[in-house]
Amino acid sequence: MSFFCFSFLLSLFIFPSASQSLRGVLIDCGAVVDSVVNEQNWVSDYGYVSAGKPKNLTVDVLDYTLSTVRTFPLKNNVFKKFCYEVPVYRGGKYLVRTTYFYGGVNGNLNPPVFDQIVDGTFWSPVNTTEDYWKGMSSYYEGIFKAVGKTMSVCLAANSLTDSDPFISALELVLVSDSLYNSTDFNIYGLTLITRSSFGNNGSIIKYPDDEFDRYWEPYGQHSPAESFSHVSVSGIWNHPPAKVFRTRLTVPKPEAMELLWPPAPLPNATYYIALYFADDQNSFSGRAFNISINDIVFYPNLNVAPAGMVVFASQWPLSGITKITLTPVIGSSVGPLINAGEVFEVLPLGGKTHTRDVIALEKLKESFKNPPPDWHGDPCLPPQYQWTGVTCAGGSRIRVTSLNLTSMGLSGSISPSIARLTALNHIWLADNNLTGSIPDLSSLSILETLHLEDNQLSGEIPHSLGNIMSLNEIFLQNNNLSGQIPSSLLGKPTLNLRTTPGNPLLSQPPK
Numbered sequence: 001m002s003f004f005c006f007s008f009l010l011s012l013f014i015f016p017s018a019s020q021s022l023r024g025v026l027i028d029c030g031a032v033v034d035s036v037v038n039e040q041n042w043v044s045d046y047g048y049v050s051a052g053k054p055k056n057l058t059v060d061v062l063d064y065t066l067s068t069v070r071t072f073p074l075k076n077n078v079f080k081k082f083c084y085e086v087p088v089y090r091g092g093k094y095l096v097r098t099t100y101f102y103g104g105v106n107g108n109l110n111p112p113v114f115d116q117i118v119d120g121t122f123w124s125p126v127n128t129t130e131d132y133w134k135g136m137s138s139y140y141e142g143i144f145k146a147v148g149k150t151m152s153v154c155l156a157a158n159s160l161t162d163s164d165p166f167i168s169a170l171e172l173v174l175v176s177d178s179l180y181n182s183t184d185f186n187i188y189g190l191t192l193i194t195r196s197s198f199g200n201n202g203s204i205i206k207y208p209d210d211e212f213d214r215y216w217e218p219y220g221q222h223s224p225a226e227s228f229s230h231v232s233v234s235g236i237w238n239h240p241p242a243k244v245f246r247t248r249l250t251v252p253k254p255e256a257m258e259l260l261w262p263p264a265p266l267p268n269a270t271y272y273i274a275l276y277f278a279d280d281q282n283s284f285s286g287r288a289f290n291i292s293i294n295d296i297v298f299y300p301n302l303n304v305a306p307a308g309m310v311v312f313a314s315q316w317p318l319s320g321i322t323k324i325t326l327t328p329v330i331g332s333s334v335g336p337l338i339n340a341g342e343v344f345e346v347l348p349l350g351g352k353t354h355t356r357d358v359i360a361l362e363k364l365k366e367s368f369k370n371p372p373p374d375w376h377g378d379p380c381l382p383p384q385y386q387w388t389g390v391t392c393a394g395g396s397r398i399r400v401t402s403l404n405l406t407s408m409g410l411s412g413s414i415s416p417s418i419a420r421l422t423a424l425n426h427i428w429l430a431d432n433n434l435t436g437s438i439p440d441l442s443s444l445s446i447l448e449t450l451h452l453e454d455n456q457l458s459g460e461i462p463h464s465l466g467n468i469m470s471l472n473e474i475f476l477q478n479n480n481l482s483g484q485i486p487s488s489l490l491g492k493p494t495l496n497l498r499t500t501p502g503n504p505l506l507s508q509p510p511k
């Protein structure tokens, strides 16, 4: 077990809290028009998603953005993954928040339980049942780095999903690169467990108090800082909003304070923990304490100053109930205090499909008139949510090894870019309405089977097919191919070639 623990004390100046606008996009799912709510611009989701249906809730909601949802109809569970694709700055660090309020929109009493995905990473299950029964919406928040020009956020049906997955709102906010920067966002994401403003019984602290619209939930008995005027917090890592330092939890005497926080038991995993402090008395008040988590020293002898400080750990193992104990050190004349805290689960990223394969598949998708509706987000990942018809293999590069869209009712043509999927073993596009010609596939050096039968393909059979040594099955019957069958394909004992019935214009080469 390895612990990482650092603390930084920064006493700078008070910046006037310039209320700049958020950078990012707030998407009101299922809405037909854009709107302004609490001085923030919400946009309709039309430009970001092509699957699903917008719906209006018939129940009254307090929050305007909850009044519409988008639902994703399950058709015999064939298509399982439904994605929003949002333009982002490549390399930017984003706060991603999904909000769900069921409102009985599927007709079932209980909301469905399903999964959520960010790019190639399985993010978390979505179970809003408990909140829904309390009349509340549910939100999930994570911090992820943008690896491409768009970030995909997807909902996916799992084996327990009993009605259509739905979503009320999706927010992507670009945050300062310094936030939570002890985490390597190339290999991890952070998924929020809890973010609390201690001693606050008011409403959630959010934008514009928090410049990135993080939500700081009230926690514990109301306990305002005695003299907030002494506190002059700024420049603290992670930029907590000044407002969280107006309240705190403390004990009147120099004795230990114990918090069972985060309030719910945690799964056995690794967590990012940040605790925020600012003294509301003179810095020489002699307030010093040890911090321990589940009786393991987290930070010893913390001397809180009015300038504020954060104590954090990037990878701290937790499991079950968490107990935070603040114990005054010998000689401390006042009790410990704490203003705010955050706990995130550290989420190893799932990786992404080899970029060349992604680009080739995107081109192929463009050449189909009606690609499968779940062809959005990462094609191969997470592994249980590959695109319909796409099979992949892992390893240091995630590659597409098979394409099987037999009888999918596809029309349009086969883009020549299919030949750039160089890890393909199988291409099965039989029994569709594909037109146009068969592209040059000679770069597919490990292709074993090619099934294009029962379409309306025309033109000649490419000679270069004869160069693919591994090919042992070519089915082309019932198309409208013309010209001569390439001699390179004939007389190969290992090759099963079918060109008839159909293809009346196709002829044998002269003997």
Ligand SMILES: *[C@@H]1O[C@H](CO)[C@@H](O)[C@H](O)[C@H]1NC(C)=O
Pocket (backbone or CB within 6 Å): 032, 054, 055, 056
């Ligand atoms: C939802 O309500 C809006 C505004 O009243 C309306 O324009 C829209 O057509 C409704 N959407 C659906 C799916 O009924």
Ligand SMILES: *[C@@H]1O[C@H](CO)[C@@H](O)[C@H](O)[C@H]1NC(C)=O
Pocket (backbone or CB within 6 Å): 113, 127, 128, 129, 130, 160
């Ligand atoms: C969803 O949450 C409810 C309430 O906590 C629980 O009873 C139910 O078992 C959960 N469903 C799944 C599939 O996890």
Ligand SMILES: *[C@@H]1O[C@H](CO)[C@@H](O)[C@H](O)[C@H]1NC(C)=O
Pocket (backbone or CB within 6 Å): 178, 179, 181, 182, 237
């Ligand atoms: C994280 O951000 C802080 C505050 O901006 C900066 O001082 C520090 O060097 C950064 N650390 C890393 C690892 O980038």
Ligand SMILES: *[C@@H]1O[C@H](CO)[C@@H](O)[C@H](O)[C@H]1NC(C)=O
Pocket (backbone or CB within 6 Å): 201, 202, 203, 222
């Ligand atoms: C918070 O607690 C204080 C003191 O107990 C009380 O006066 C105030 O009304 C409470 N505010 C809310 C929003 O509950």
Ligand SMILES: *[C@@H]1O[C@H](CO)[C@@H](O)[C@H](O)[C@H]1NC(C)=O
Pocket (backbone or CB within 6 Å): 268, 269, 319
């Ligand atoms: C948590 O998981 C780790 C690694 O899987 C294991 O070594 C440890 O014993 C587990 N801890 C608890 C409390 O279950």
Ligand SMILES: *[C@@H]1O[C@H](CO)[C@@H](O)[C@H](O)[C@H]1NC(C)=O
Pocket (backbone or CB within 6 Å): 290, 297, 300, 301, 327, 328, 329, 330
């Ligand atoms: C505080 O932590 C230090 C260092 O771990 C330890 O020596 C000291 O006994 C602790 N004090 C209390 C009151 O727990």
Ligand SMILES: *[C@@H]1O[C@H](CO)[C@@H](O)[C@H](O)[C@H]1NC(C)=O
Pocket (backbone or CB within 6 Å): 402, 404, 405, 406, 426, 428
């Ligand atoms: C492709 O799909 C069809 C129909 O679902 C199936 O019969 C066939 O075996 C599949 N081919 C491969 C190579 O998996």
Ligand SMILES: *[C@@H]1O[C@H](CO)[C@@H](O)[C@H](O)[C@H]1NC(C)=O
Pocket (backbone or CB within 6 Å): 408, 409, 410, 431, 432, 433
């Ligand atoms: C091809 O298109 C026609 C007309 O649009 C349709 O009747 C037929 O079912 C389609 N065939 C396949 C295999 O999708």
Ligand SMILES: *[C@@H]1O[C@H](CO)[C@@H](O)[C@H](O)[C@H]1NC(C)=O
Pocket (backbone or CB within 6 Å): 456, 458, 459, 480, 482, 505
């Ligand atoms: C078959 O292709 C020929 C040209 O090669 C074209 O004239 C004919 O209309 C096509 N037939 C069908 C049924 O598409």
